[in-house]
Amino acid sequence: MNTELEQVLPAQIEKRSFEIITEELGKRKFIPGTETIIKRCIHTSADFDYAENLVFSDNVVEKALCAIQGGASIVTDTQMAKAGINKKKLAQFGGEVYCFMPDGDVAEAACEKKITRAAACMDKAAELHGNLIFAVGNAPTALARLYELIKEGKVAPKLIIGVPVGFVNVEPSKELILKLENIPFIVAKGRKGGSNIAACICNALLYML
């Protein structure tokens, strides 16, 4: 461990961080386009497990960048992820970020249907017009509900970022998304993920544009 404060100019901190991450990853080979996403997740968490657990569907980065450039909006399941996503950058392409978690109608629907608020948020999102990217960083129930909505033909996401975190139903919910054909996805296999990781993957994509 380095116990001395290094003299690094503010603008150089991120660059230096990515150099350290690159050094520590060594000679690992990445699927083209995925490298900066993996490195940004490690940068956000200091957790090198993200070099192993991220699963990318075929050509997902290219497809995701086209969706963003086409004005897709992002739906997320937490206010924290919404706070973390670079909304100014997304707005340059015409997209915005939605999180319906605090909405009264969502709370009411969740209560009536005996589902989580996160799942009820997905139902509300399915009624939006325009192209959508789903970034799920917290609730496996949101991901499982999203899978059902896709199967019912009610929504066709341009991208699913499936990175809920935790211990109950998290892994099975991610397995559902990994089974999808024709829907691009980025999924963190296993228990790990989080609203920080969801926001970070959105931003990694935005910063490629």
Add this chain to the structure above:
Amino acid sequence: MNTELEQVLPAQIEKRSFEIITEELGKRKFIPGTETIIKRCIHTSADFDYAENLVFSDNVVEKALCAIQGGASIVTDTQMAKAGINKKKLAQFGGEVYCFMPDGDVAEAACEKKITRAAACMDKAAELHGNLIFAVGNAPTALARLYELIKEGKVAPKLIIGVPVGFVNVEPSKELILKLENIPFIVAKGRKGGSNIAACICNALLYML
């Protein structure tokens, strides 16, 4: 790995998660009062490293709860942490959450002084009246500046949650806080932490009240 979705009522998910975490932690002993904070950090990240890396100053939990009950406000270095902290619960005791990162005067001061915006936020926070808790989840420069402000007698936090994440100056900045006497702290040693962990520790404390 469990690949079947378990039938768990929404209200039971968190309870079941904590049961799984408790099982996996086994017979580990914790300093009284710290256990729910450690478990909530694991719940937020699915990362059991938080069972090892959190350092608590003497009687910090008791002191933190008294500070919150006395109406202390929370200063944080990211909008994500601000979004994640339970502001309604904090407001019951009279506190609020401040994040100065988007402020124009902070950007200007950072530019003039050639410091990070996060460090300039700490300068602005030092001018607040009333008792303060600092929750630093992102920028080591914020933590290092906070240390200087304490040494200069310009601020006396009731609690420092020192959990910036990353690769440049993160560990040395945490070591500074660990050296403080008379200032209660909760620090995640090493590179790990994040705005999610900062918010999670604030909420773990709030939920004890």
